[in-house]
Amino acid sequence: MHHTNFENTLKYSYSHGLEEIYKLEVIDPKTIKTISPSSSSPLVYHEEPFDSNADPQMQLDLGPEWCGELDSFVLTEPIHMLGLSPSVEKIAYAHHLLCLQDLLKLDLQRFALHKGIGQGHVEEIKLKLNEYMQGKPIGKCKKVDLSSLLKNALGGLDRKHVQLVLEPFRLGGMMPLTALERLEIKKMSLPEREAIRSGLQTQLAAGPVLEYVCEKLEQIISVFIKPWLRQRQGFGTTSELHERLERVSVQPESTKRMWECLSTLFFTGTTPFHGCLIEMGEGFFAADRHVQKDTQSVLERARTYFYHPEIIYPLTQLMGYLEREFALKWVAFPEGFIGAVLKKSPSFILFKQNGQIHIKQG
Numbered sequence: 001m002h003h004t005n006f007e008n009t010l011k012y013s014y015s016h017g018l019e020e021i022y023k024l025e026v027i028d029p030k031t032i033k034t035i036s037p038s039s040s041s042p043l044v045y046h047e048e049p050f051d052s053n054a055d056p057q058m059q060l061d062l063g064p065e066w067c068g069e070l071d072s073f074v075l076t077e078p079i080h081m082l083g084l085s086p087s088v089e090k091i092a093y094a095h096h097l098l099c100l101q102d103l104l105k106l107d108l109q110r111f112a113l114h115k116g117i118g119q120g121h122v123e124e125i126k127l128k129l130n131e132y133m134q135g136k137p138i139g140k141c142k143k144v145d146l147s148s149l150l151k152n153a154l155g156g157l158d159r160k161h162v163q164l165v166l167e168p169f170r171l172g173g174m175m176p177l178t179a180l181e182r183l184e185i186k187k188m189s190l191p192e193r194e195a196i197r198s199g200l201q202t203q204l205a206a207g208p209v210l211e212y213v214c215e216k217l218e219q220i221i222s223v224f225i226k227p228w229l230r231q232r233q234g235f236g237t238t239s240e241l242h243e244r245l246e247r248v249s250v251q252p253e254s255t256k257r258m259w260e261c262l263s264t265l266f267f268t269g270t271t272p273f274h275g276c277l278i279e280m281g282e283g284f285f286a287a288d289r290h291v292q293k294d295t296q297s298v299l300e301r302a303r304t305y306f307y308h309p310e311i312i313y314p315l316t317q318l319m320g321y322l323e324r325e326f327a328l329k330w331v332a333f334p335e336g337f338i339g340a341v342l343k344k345s346p347s348f349i350l351f352k353q354n355g356q357i358h359i360k361q362g
Contacts, residue, residue, distance in 0.1 A: 069140040070223055073148035073216070074133070075101040078155035082128040083176040088121050103129055104138070144220055145250045146258040147174060153213050153266075160185050161200050164193050169261040171254070204265050213266050214275065221276040224248045226287045229277075233340045234291030238283040241273060281346040294333060298341045301325060302348070306361040315342065315350065315357045 076099050079092055095114070097103055103125060112122045151174065154162045160181050166172050177185075188196075204210060228244055229236050236244075242256060249255040263271045277285040278292045286292040301322055305313065313321075319339050326333070342348055342359060349362045 217272040229287040
């Protein structure tokens with residue numbers, strides 16, 4: 001095909017050459033590579049799966065006893081739980097990064113642009129955070145994490161003092177220490193250690209830390225203990241409550257020791273159960289006032305049958321007496337309620353005689 005004179009004139013006339021620079025080219029999209037800011041692995045953590053069928057507008061807040069889950073305690077743990085090197089930890093505190101939630105929200109690539117912060121610092125934070133958060137929920141929890149509760153409660157205190165307080169409960173490994181801090185503890189005499197433990201326990205007996213612990217323990221008992229008690233007549237013994245905690249705990253093997261630690265540090269002479277449940281006898285707790293009232297009614301009537309210390313009854317016989325007596329007054333209880341009260345109350349003693357369970361006053 002021949003070009004016309006007009007086309008040739010446009011093509012070969014004087015030009016500044018910019019049209020050659022900016023002329024369009026055909027580019028294959030497959031050859032385009034994305035620019036990645038870093039080749040390192042991203043932050044990973046565990047989050048409860050999203051329920052696509054759950055309509056937020058249909059989710060009513062009926063209180064902790066009906067939701068069956070708690071907000072994770074992990075996000076508010078102090079950053080020194082990660083075991084960062086002193087230099088990185090110092091940098092984090094200087095930028096007001098105090099808890100794990102602050103680090104999870106942080107844009108680490110932009111953070112690396114700050115003066116005095118290098119890629120090595122960022123990589124250490126990322127590595128430690130990934131290791132620590134592995135498998136830990138950051139949203140709602142269907143398990144009890146007493147370890148995280150203790151770390152939140154004690155994390156703002158002197159690490160060496162906290163270590164000394166946790167040692168008697170075999171929980172010393174919970175708080176990360178530097179080599180220097182471990183050496184300082186090793187050099188302490190026995191009287192020094194006892195003085196520190198005593199002083200810290202006095203400090204924890206009042207104040208915001210105690211308020212925080214009481215609030216979280218009340219939530220735990222409301223979510224995981226009270227609904228469970230109501231499914232089994234509304235009451236239980238201390239041993240049954242501990243068994244329940246172990247079943248719903250993230251760390252079942254150390255739950256009892258952590259519970260003892262919380263009781264010793266924050267509830268001198270008592271336990272968290274006493275503050276959140278109703279004690280009806282030694283080691284015998286009710287979920288609410290209604291259960292307490294019904295239980296006391298059964299116990300008061302049962303005691304009237306033991307007018308002499310030596311009197312004993314077959315358990316089924318006494319249960320029959322009480323059921324008939326309440327029926328005559330048009331008082332009804334859930335099935336098995338009277339028998340459960342007699343079996344679990346510390347007011348009575350059960351024993352086996354002639355192949356039958358008998359009961360006597362305790």
